Structures are given as structure tokens and as C-alpha cells.
Amino acid sequence: MIIHLRAAGTSFVLDARGPRPAAVVHWGPDLGDLTDGDLAALAGAAAPAVPPSSLDEPLRLSLLPTLDQGWSGRPGIAGWWPADGAPVAGLRLLGVRRDGPLAVRLDLGAADGRLRIGTEIELSAHGVLRARHHLRHTGTGACHLTALDVVLPVPAPAAELLDFSGLWAYERRPQRAPWRHGVWSRETRHGRPGHDDPYLMMAGTPGFDFRTGQVWAVHLAWSGDKRLWAERSPLGPGLLGAGELLAPGELTLRPGERYTTPWTVAVHSAQGIDGLSDRLHPWIRARRAPRLPRPVVLNTWEAVYFDHDPDTLARLVDTAAEAGVERFVLDDGWFTGRTDDRRALGDWHVDPDRHPAGLHPLIDRVRRRGMDFGLWVEPEMVSPDSALARDHPDWVLGGPAGPTWRHQRVLDLGHPEAYAYVAGRLRELLTAYPIAFLKWDHNRDLLQHGATHRQTAALYRLLAELRAAFPEVEIESCASGGARIDLGILDLVDRVWTSDTNDPLERQRIQRWTGVLIPPEYLGGHLGAATAHITGRTSALSFRLATALFGSAGIEWDLTTATDAERAAVARWVAEYKRLRPLLHTGTVVRSGGDDDAHFVHGVVAPDGRSALYALVALRAADAALPPPMRLPGLDPERRYTVRPLALGPAARVVQDAPPAWLAAGQVTLPGRVLGEVGLAVPLLTPEQAAVFTVEAV
Template structure:
């Protein structure tokens, strides 16, 4: 059977005629009403000398028995034969392949947004146990895709892009953190050389999984290239007894012929279609404001200050539970500290709600302090031997242990039942540092989140993993927001949010205004730069506003009002980016959000460091309707950004400029001479 799937300008052609497993013949631009037989026949390759005697066919289960000498899709099994093909819907296919006592069901979907989703379910139908080593997705990529891009990073500096040519061999990224990690490859892209935000053809893969993983690109001297991904299984981590199955995580692949922004448009539309569309409230989080210095007397003025500037959700961070006076003790003892909170959290919660705000709470349920009542009562619930390494003075709670899992569920359920908590900041501050436990810990976490959401469906949950170490589409099925990074330094945040937003829409990425001096980097920045950076995300504040002067508080209140005004646009529009001269780490960059009907947009023009040119390139505005006329005006976000110029551009003096969208996108307007670490926010509206 030859199958053609089409959606959102993307097409997939699948050769499922057998006897070998199905093969993806084409994934990319929609080919229209092509005859699949003619297409497949036209692509049968020649047989080169000193090679196998049949043309190479790269199937979804490619391995040595099919002449593929690259990484096999399924380790420990070969000689697969196609047994069954079905069509659950017009845009999905299910196939069954067999190899001895093993049966593999492959689900293939092309979503309404043109994304390809694949997963395998491997079942042992024999009498003896079977231990799979790899159960990966393989996606063939055309030869013209020669440049590779993925990401790395460390704590507080996540999602650093890295680019290179793909030569013969394998570029393999494996994460062994028990979570994706700060160095997560995140989204691996293979595209035509020189692809950018608005140009080039790109194929990309992401594994929707929150545990250990592998993502790779491979080019064979035979002339074929693949992108692949799958769960990274430790030796003996999965052993299938007779009749047992293993289901791989979803591999999500995208294609774009309009650069990285084209990929983002597909991923963002998919996420927005699946997740519940609710306005993202303005948050104040207490962590960098008070740390562990918690009491009603300390926090009541901060509650009042938050309400006065328009905050909608007040989140109490780490330090509220029994004995938790620093980060070395009490993790796991999820009862309110009776010394600091003799009447429980009720007085604080009531104060927050009386001021018209929702109440949120920080928890870290997957971890435990060795110095805690929980660890002393149940040392058998801790993962690893008694002398296992600690990390941030923490051990890992074995969520696969039924008693530990139930304890966490009961503890959180009790808190959510007693208090009107609208939001949990769910943290996870360490790697597992144990081999062979990632799968069971991750699946137990998913079950725990699902069980808690079933009991409290209206509670929102944020995924925080020492900042941005667990940002993936697997956990996004269970949470409503990501804490993008632990750093609130706006200079670092510009890069981190820019690249994290390639996959995840901005409204799901927490972006907070920190104190004038960043707590992590020590860099001091202008309030306007901090406000402009946090505007383009799930906006919030992480700053002791009681220490801010009246001028700064008024600026923050105006910013909150502006965020609320722009929120319908910022959280539904199309994200666009332009790297001005300088490459992936430019002196100046521009990013923005364009309304779906292209009647309005908001952009930020950002200076990262001193310019090498006396006169920078004009500011160009991608994403506008070329046949409409627009007016561009600066928006007041804090004080006007500092400039060093004898005279501003003429349009700045006049206060606005009106030009066709085609001109704004292709030619642009003169840039003011901003000093480093400044942002100019611009609103663009179509002329009626």
C-alpha cells in the first residue's frame, strides 16, 4: 500500500507495500495530487558497485538486514517484515511489523499544523524475556540539507545554539540527567546551508520526553541522511517478559521552507491547539525578593506592593514548610511550618485574595533532604545506595516506589484541599545520577501529575527544573508554564527566551522582571531593558517591590497595564525574529509578535553590545502584510532607552512613520543609536 498524507502545506508519502517495513519516501512540501506509485518508482536508486545486490531502501526500521549500515532503529532485532497496515484517520497510519517473537506497532500522524508524530509500541510475543537497547524513530532527510543546528548550555545559560556542517558519520547527543538537562539538544535541525529565521528549508526533530534521551543526525557515505531520536535506555532498564510491551515517547518532526520561524509557526500552532487557551496572568514570585526570610510581617508589604502595580498571581516560593530555613534540610516534609506560620498559610492566602490576586505555592515533590523527617522515616524510599551523591544537598525520592508516590500525592492533595491554591511552581533541582532508573522515574512523574490534575483540574502547574532543565513537549502535556531559566538578567534572558521560543510559544515561558542588580550575574541593568525583556513571555516580577522607589513602581504599574493590553496579541500571534548583522550572537537583534490577521504587531529592537558600525543597519519588520500600510510608533516601557547620538532619526523626532508593509520588511527604518543593553519596543498598526 502506498499512502499519501497532506496537511497545512506539508506532505508525506509512505511506502507500505511490504514485505519490508514501511519507508518514508517523502516528508516536506505538499506534492499535490501526485501518483504515489510513479513517485516511488522514480526514486528507486541505482545499485552501486561493491554493494548489496538490491537498491537501498531506508525503512522506518532500517537495520543491517536491509543493507543499512548506520544506526539501527531497533537494537537487538532484525529481519522485520510488514504484517498489517491500517488507516485510523485520513491523516494517520498504523503499521504492524514482525521479527520472530517481536511485534512492533508504529503510529504515524500528520497533524493539522503539518507536524509529523511517530511512536513505536514493541511487544514480546515469545516465551523468553527480551531486552531492547534502542527503539528509535528514523526520518530520512534530503541530500540538500547539509547544515546542522542544535543546542547546549549550563545552569542559567540554557539553549545555546551550535551550528556545524553534517559530514559523513553521526552527530549524536545523549542526555543522562534523568531530565532533559540544561544542555538538552532540544530541537535538532538539519537544513540547507545558511538557513536563518526567515530563509532556508529545514527538517527538525524533538523527542517529547522528560527523561534520558538520544537525538542524532547521520550521513552515510552511501548518500543517505537521517534525523533520529528515542529514549536512552540503560542496560537492562526495560526487560519485556512474555506478552509485555514498551511504548516509545512521541517523536515530533517538522518541516519548513521559510526558515526557523516557519518551524516555530507550526510548533506554536500545535501547542496552542492542544493546550487550554487562557490568559497568562502577571505573576509575582517571592524567591529573589525574600528567599527564606518568610513571615507574615515580611510578606504583607510585598503583597500590598504587588496588588498596587496590578499583579494577578502571588506565588510563595521555597521556605514555607516545616524546618525549611535554608536549602540543606526539610525537603519532603510537606506541612506548613508552625513557627513561621502559626496559623498556617491562611493569613497570607487571605491577604493575597483580599487584594484581588490568586495564590500560588512552590513545591519540589521529586526530591528529599537527607536531613528531613521523611528521609529518617523512609530511607528505603530514596533512590540509590545510602552513600549516593547528594546534589544541592538533596537525594532523589523513588517515585516508582508505591508508598513514596502515594505519600507525595496525599501531601499535595492535602495542601490543595485546605488552601485555595491556583498554581504550583513544581521544581526539580538535581540530576538523578543513577543508571537505569530514568524511565521508571519519568513515567511515575507523569502518572503523579495526571493523578493530581484529575483531583484538582483548575490548578495550574509550572515545570521548573533548576530553571530550564525540563522544557519539553512530554511534560507540557501535564503542565501549563515553564520557568525558562533561573537567571533574570535581561541580557542573558534575551538569548535564552529567543531560542527556547523556537519550540514553545512565548506565553508558556515565564519571564520575570528582576532587581536592578541581577542576583545570579551581578550585572546592573536599566529598568526599561528589564521590562521590555519580560514583556514578551508569561510576564512576572521577581523583585522586592518594597525597596523600589515611587518612580520605579509607577513604571512597573504602567508596564503591567501595557502587558494586559497587549496580552491577546502577544499570546496568540506569530513569533518572528531577525538577526541583524552578526550571526547567532548579534550586536543587535529584533523579535516580535504579529497578529494572525496581520493588522497589528509588537516588536523589540535590542542592542546586546557596542556596535561595530557608527550607523547600524535599518530596523526591518518581518511578518507584515506587504500590501497593507502600517504606522510604527515607539511604546513607553519604562524610561526611554538611552542613546548616544547628536540627533535622532527623523521619524523618531516626529514620533511615528507610516509605510507599506513591503517597505518595512525589505528596507526598514533608520535605527536610533541605542547604547548597549537597551531595548526599544515598537507598536505597528495597519492604517484603516
């Protein structure tokens, strides 16, 4: 059987005629309507020649390539049988089942009868492909599995790779390289994706950017150890692979046991990197969108840290309400003995010294001022200096040995009693108090051999149980900032904390690249103090406001220390955010073509194309006295639009004797085609400034 899945400009053709494992004939641009005869001819025409000194038959790259199939690159499945030392090999296609017009399931078995593998493949109506494997032990004895990946071929025109690295507070740093022979493998061993998560591995035509070029990309929807890899072989094929990174001995299957891989999410775009977002964002929104509208948050962390003085918090509540905040989140420091980051994690009881009447007085004040209440927790961690660690040392992952990280250890959620304790305490908190939101943190790597799979699976189970028991409670995934942002965790949370830094200069880059995969309504971005607490850089209020606007907006600044003028500007910004969030959180994200590190444009275009919002961002000094025009991508080329500046707080700083004529006039009206292809003259922004513009169809 030759299968053609086709949707949203994407075609996926699979040759499943057996008996060998199915092979991908095509994944990429839409091939149109193809008859069975066309598909058979295509599969035949795709069979390569037989070169000298090679297999005596055409090389056929399957979804699970192995050495016994003639593939000498990285195998799609690896493992062995300790009883006889034999490798996992000899796969054969046993059956094919169509599960609708856009889904198929393949059934494979090992030639020795000891394993069965089912492979699910789905193409969404948005053009997003996803696949995963189900492995079942059907033999005797133990099977040590070390890899089970999804492998997809990528055609020769994709000659350049892009993925990501980073570190705490500087996540999602893109890195490009030519795609040469060999394996480019990005592996994370943090017990979470990590700040250096490869995130989304792209292969594209040389020079692909946000608006141009063909791009193929893969992402692993998993919150534990992973690997994304690209391989180009001298034999000819190039491929992208993704799978859970399993430590030796981490996954040992006994007779009858099963293992299901995480989903690999794969996307092709013929319109550059933005084309990936054009498929991923509506697909994510259709699967499980967060509740709208996304509330304006005030988080207390950078405002008060561990100073939970009731009077201080009361003043902050009142000031937040006056600014129009809708959700007040009490961060770290509320539980017994938690006066700094060196103690008390795991002792999840309200501190009687700082909150003698519990959290009720604070929550009552928050709710009287028209806001709902959120609370910070870090359930997967434990402080060595805590009652929990002293009473239950066997619940600590790895025991007392090994290094601490941020003065804490990991609580073993795979231990049934530890799991029950955490689940019980969270249930008690959510029952005792009207908590609308949990900021769920994870502030260290696991650093424990062979524990990641079990820990991640337990986390997913815990989140799912809490969501079922308390469906009105929203959860934010935070992992010392952006170290756990992936499509696995996104199925279970309503918001992600994009990065611990609130420095707008760093945030512009981080939000730009994180938003390729994740829609803006999930991406928490906060207005911080003038001098950023992490970088020490001082930024203009207008730049901070423009940066925090494009996402799930909030505040992490002690507004009680702000001037009257600053608080008034923040209140106006909150009002503008509330007005604009229907556009910001449902529209199409667009970005200027190149990755210019001096100036760039980003924006959101409404689904009906009638309105849009853009930001012109100056990260550093321009390379010319007159920078290039500001092109506004994504507009309907046949419509006419009026472009106007939007004031957010004080005006952005410029150095110019006169503004562009259209800005002096206050607006300009032009066709969308002209705005996208020619653009508008720009104000001469100084470094670390941003200007925001509204666009409305005439």
C-alpha cells in the same frame, strides 16, 4: 500501499507495499495532488542505483533501519534475547491501516514471531509530523530492549546542523556545524532533559536562518534521558533520529509486556527557523493551550529567599497588588524546618514557627488584595536531613550512597509507598488551601543507573492524577530553571520556567531560542532587580521591562525596596502587558533573519495581521556607526501600517546627536512590504538596551 499525507505545505510519502518495513519516500515541501499512479511512479523513481561493492539491490531506508536490511549505520531498533543471545532483527510489514486522511498505523513483526511493533504516524493540519512505536513481547523468555527510535530521512540539500547546549542559568545555546559523514549524537543522562538539552535538532540548507532556507527538525516529547542524532552515511542517505535513551538492563520485557516510545515530533519548513514555529506554535495551542489571559505573577524567591517573616510577606503582598499583580507565588521556605536549601525537603507540612496559623492568613491577605495564590513544591526530591529520609531510607533512589546535588537526593516515585505519600501530601495541601498554582521544581540530576524511565513515567502519572482531581490548579514546570522543557511535560503543565536567571541580557538569547519550539504564553519571564542575583550584572529598568514583556510575564524583585518612580514604572508596564497579552499570546512569533550577536529584532504579529509588537535589542556595541535598518518581518505586504515607539519605563539609553527623522516625528506609515524588506532607521542604542514599537494597520 503508498501513502501520501499532506497538510499546511508539507508532504509525507510512505512506501508501505511490504513485505519489508515501510520506507519514507519524501518528507518535506508539498508535492501537490498525486494520483495512485503518480505515487507509484514516484516510489519507483526514488529507488536508487546499485553501486559497486554494495547490496545487490537498491538500498531502502526504512523507518526502523537495521543491519539485516543492509543498513550499516545506527539501527532504529536494538536489543537481544538473553536465552539464546540472538539480536532483535528480521522485521516484516504485516499490515497497514489508515486512521483518517492524515494518520496511518503500520504493523510489523519479527520473523521469529517474538515481537510485534505498531508504528503510529500522524500529520497535523498545521504540518507537524509525529510518530511513535508500540512494542509487544509475543514470544517466551526475556527481551532486553536498548533502543527503539523514530528515524526519518533528510535530503541532501540539508548540509548543516543546528542544535543546543547550555548550563544552569545559560540554557539554549545554539551550536552549528557542517553535516559530515558519521553520527552526530546528542545524548542526555540527567534523568531530565538537562540544561544542555539538544532540544530541537535541525538540519537545513547551508546558511539557513530565521527567515530563509529549508529546515528539517526533530524533537523528542519526553522528560527523561533521550538522544537526538543525525547521521550521514557514505552509502548516501542522511537521517534524523530520536528516542528514549535506555540504560543497559533498564527495559526488560517479559512475555505479554508492552513498551510505548515517546512521540517524536518532526517539522519541515521552507521559510527558515520561523517557519518551524509557524507550525509548532498553532499545533501546541490547538492541542492544549493554557488558560488565557496569563496572569501577572510575583514570585517571592529573589525577593525574600528563605526569609518568610509574616510582616515582610504582608508588605510584599500589598506592594504587588498596587502594581497590578494578579498571582502571588510563595516560593521555597514555607514548610517545616526549611530555613535553607540543606534540609527538610520531603517534609511537606506548613512550618508552625513561621506560619503558626498555617498559610490561611497570608492567603486571605493575597485574595483580599485581588490576587490568587501559588505555592512552590519539589515533590520528586528529599533532603538527607529530613524526617522523611530518616523514617523511610528505602524510599530514596539509590539509598544513602552516592553524591548529593544541591544537598538533596531523589525520592523514588517508582516505589509505591513513596508515590502514595507524595500524592497524598499534595492532595491534602490542595484541599486545605485555595491554591491556584503550583510551581513544581526539580533541582538535581538523577544520577542513578536504570531508574530514569520508571521515574519519568511515575511523574507523568502523578501530574495527570493531580490535574484530574484539581482541574482548576495550574502547574509550572521548573527544573533549576530550564532543565525540563519539552513537549512531554508540556501536555501536563500550564507554564515553564525558562531559566533561573533574570538577567535580561542572558534572557534575551534564552527566550529567543526556547521560543522556537514553545509558544510565548508558556514561557515564564520575570522582572528582576537592577543587579541580577546570578550574574551580578546591572541593567537598566527599561531593558528589564522590555525583556520580561514578551512571554508569561511576572516579577521576582522585592518591590518594597524600589523607589516610588520605579514602582510607578512597573505599574505602567503591568498595565501595558495586560493590554498587549491578547496579541502576545495568540500571535505569530517573528524574528530577524540572522543570528547577529550585536543587534536583533523579534516580535509578535496578530493572527489577523492588523497589529504587531516588535523589540529592537542591542546586546553589545554595533559593528558600524550606523547599524542596518530595522526590518519588521511577518506583516501583510499589501497593508499599510503605522509604527510608533512604546515607552516602557525610562527611555532606552542612546548615544546620538539626533534621532532618526521618523522617530523625531513620533511615527511613520508605510506598506508592510516596505517595512519588511527595507525597514526603518534605528535609534543608536547603547549595549544592553531595547526599544519597543507598536504597529497598527491603517
